[in-house]
Amino acid sequence: MNKLWKKLMAAVCCTTLVIGLSACGAKDSPAADKGSQAAEDAGKESMAENTGDSLLTEPGTYPIVTEPVTLKIMIMSKPYIEDYNTNDFTKYMEDLTGINLEIEAVSYEDSQEKINLAMAGGDYPDVFMTLEPDVVKYGVKEGMLIPLDDLIEKNMPNFMANASYTLDSIRQSDGKIYGLPSINEAYHVMYxxxxxxxxxxxxxxxxxxxxxxxxxxxxxxxxxxxxxxxxxxxxxxxxxxxxxxxxxxxxxxxxxxxxxxxxxxxxxxxxxxxxxxxxxxxxxxxxxxxxxxxxxxxxxxxxxxxxxxxxxxxxxxxxxxxxxxxxxxxxxxxxxxxxxxxxxxxxxxxxxxxxxxxxxxxxxYYYNDGLYENRFVITDKCENPEVALRFIDWFYQPKSYVMAQYGTEEGVDYIWEPEGEVGVNGKPAMYTLLNGYTTDVQNHDWQVTSLFYGPSDVRLGESAAADLDKYDPTALEKFLYEETKEKMEPYAPKKGDYNxxxxxxxxxxxxxxxxxxxxxxxxxxxxxxxxxxxxxxxxxxxxxxxxxxxxxxxxxxxxxxxxxxxxx
The missing domain is CATH 3.40.190.10 (Periplasmic binding protein-like II)
Structure with missing residues (x-):
């Protein structure tokens, strides 16, 4: 795991928060899509019962469930995403996991009012994703958001493998974990x-x-x-x-x-x-x-x-x-x-x-900006929180960061581990983007509204050849990195300054x-x-x-x- 993230987490270990998640129901589960590494691994293994619970397959395999389940999610909307319920990426995740996703999208500007009204009226979803329920009020005080401590290790192999060192840092003042973070070490966002x-x-x-x-x-x-x-x-x-x-x-x-x-x-x-x-x-x-x-x-x-x-x-x-x-x-x-x-x-x-x-x-210099707390919280409406955790666990992989934002089809939306390419960070490239960032209305991916697993080595692992035009639509990370490195970082506060x-x-x-x-x-x-x-x-x-x-x-x-x- 990259050193920057570890340093960040050490710095904010005693001062960081996390929010939460939700939801579960029923539908026919389609065959698993083999687009992710996890799905490829799942194709080699038969579905197994999970410690006596016949609803779940083995942790880390796909599909997640053995019988129909629905997960109701409230998510942050963006005007350039046409419809989350018919979006190509939503369909991919439904096919992969066997879970029917019922998604209510709300704008960031209206989200707090809608969350508070839903919680007060009792008509809230199984899961909040990329939104910000008040985890101290609804979790620590009122118990409407469930603690996740005993469920994470059993149901989230990707999270534990890639971000296990965040467990202590995401505990609330009562010592419990109510939400999971987005990890988004965007260098340009820190400035x-x-x-x-x-x-x-x-x-x-x-x-x-x-x-x-x-x-x-x-x-x-x-x-x-x-x-x-x-x-x-x-x-x-x-x-x-x-x-x-x-x-x-x-x-x-x-x-x-x-x-x-x-x-x-x-x-x-x-x-x-x-x-x-x-x-x-x-x-x-x-x-x-x-x-x-x-x-x-x-x-x-x-x-x-x-x-x-x-x-x-x-x-x-x-x-x-x-x-x-x-x-x-x-x-x-x-x-x-x-x-x-x-x-x-x-x-x-x-x-x-x-x-x-x-x-x-x-x-x-927003030195702690890599951790977006409480981006996935599960409410007490969720009948099967293990299903919700296994669903979100897929997102805690480098490849998932690319697929959720740009599309799931390798060779069309991205190339994974392109041979001979160099990343923004000067190391062998992790991926090449073929589908550039756009604010045109589209129904292909979730772009910046998905839960991120984007530590520094993933964000800067995008291929960026020395001769790549930084204004090319697929070179956004390179462009922002270079603009920030040259024009912002030199003016960050120094030791002994205001911070x-x-x-x-x-x-x-x-x-x-x-x-x-x-x-x-x-x-x-x-x-x-x-x-x-x-x-x-x-x-x-x-x-x-x-x-x-x-x-x-x-x-x-x-x-x-x-x-x-x-x-x-």
Missing amino acids: GNKMWMNSYKLNEMGLSVPTTTQEFYDVCKAYLEKNPNGVAIGDMNDNAAINWLMNAFILTPDDPHGSHDKTNSAKCIVSPDGKVISAATQPQFKEGLKYIKSLYDMGAFYEGNFSNTEDGLRSLINQDGEPVLFFPHLYSAKYIDSTASNEMYRHYEALSPVEGPEGVRVTP ILPIMHLTPEEQDEVAVPLVEVSNYIKESQVAFITGKMDIDKDWDSYVSQLDSLGLQQILDVYQQVIDR
Whole structure:
């Protein structure tokens, strides 16, 4: 197992969480597909009874069951996946496992409300997958999510072989395991605060790539003077552009980053002396707001940024004439289809963090971002949790990472262990992709919504020949690796600097203590920074009352609890 993951797990062993899974029912089980190694092995062995339970075959063999079973799953949806229930990958998994999958897909934006309503009303699925039920509330406190401790070793040979060292790190405050993680050591996500720049437009105007806040301001001004209808900075309502610019003044993580770490919602960081503080109340943050307001006053921010949606930003970026000069995101292919709009895709590259007036030039390093906790949880509705665990165990293999995202047919969707190819990491390639990433609507695979087993050696094991065009749709990993290595990693915090929080295990009492303050503080910070930038609040006159209001909403309470957890 790769060294990076082991180091990561050692670092967060005492501070990491995991969520859970669900569900089981009935249907005819088709013949097993031999596409995965596990299925090939299964073809050589006859089905066997599992310690007296005639429902299950031998652990690690396929199909999983000897009689009809249905698994009801609630999963995160994406607009570019047509229908999970008729998807090619869903059909593959049903044929392989013998399990009928009944899938309800919900958007990330609506997921918390739908999960909470389902749990409160008692009408919840067998399994939540890639979603985020509150495992402390519904597992530790209320017992609606079942503990998995005694079931994992007996039913998950892939997980135990590839990730057994995570068992202690995924235990909750009561010592039990309620959920299984996605392992996604995406190098580029660990440096996730990126700004994408249309370098083609810059070259066209004869402008240099900005390296300071003043140069960034000057570039935006020059662009708008030449393109009065253009958009210097496009964004959406998560205010990622504000966070990116603020890192020229003080370390400011996304809120929340990567959708699986809620502790960043109060912009909490750890100071050089080990104290938990909120970046949003520091003098440097105030100065950052003044700079960002100067950009807004100049017209650099698109007027609809603060209410824009993901689809709205995508539509804006893809208008005729490429009107958007800068936009923030983990990767540009999220908004520009690398296949259908490859010429435009080539026009954008990552911009290194810019340096502020006090010499600050930093990007958050999310060192614990490889572990997405509680991505598979089983509820007490599931009659056969062993079936659910054996189903999800298939995903904990390197080959499964490729097949779930890009398709299951070797030679059409991917090539496994291509002869003579070299990976992004310089080692013999693990696989070559033939089916590139796309945001066009498709019904072929689950793409980024499946549970991942993507440690660093798998993510960087994608073939990347030295002469491979990094803007080729199949070269996304290489492109993001090179952009991150060159333009982001050099500006990560150093020892003794401000740093981000680790992922933390809170007790039920601690979680209850911060639950309401986190929501109210986060909302007030977001509302206030927009009000400061747009002039609805005066940065100098209203700053003290802003800080005082955060205290009254419970910011200090949050900081005290987080300090307690870190000290513990």
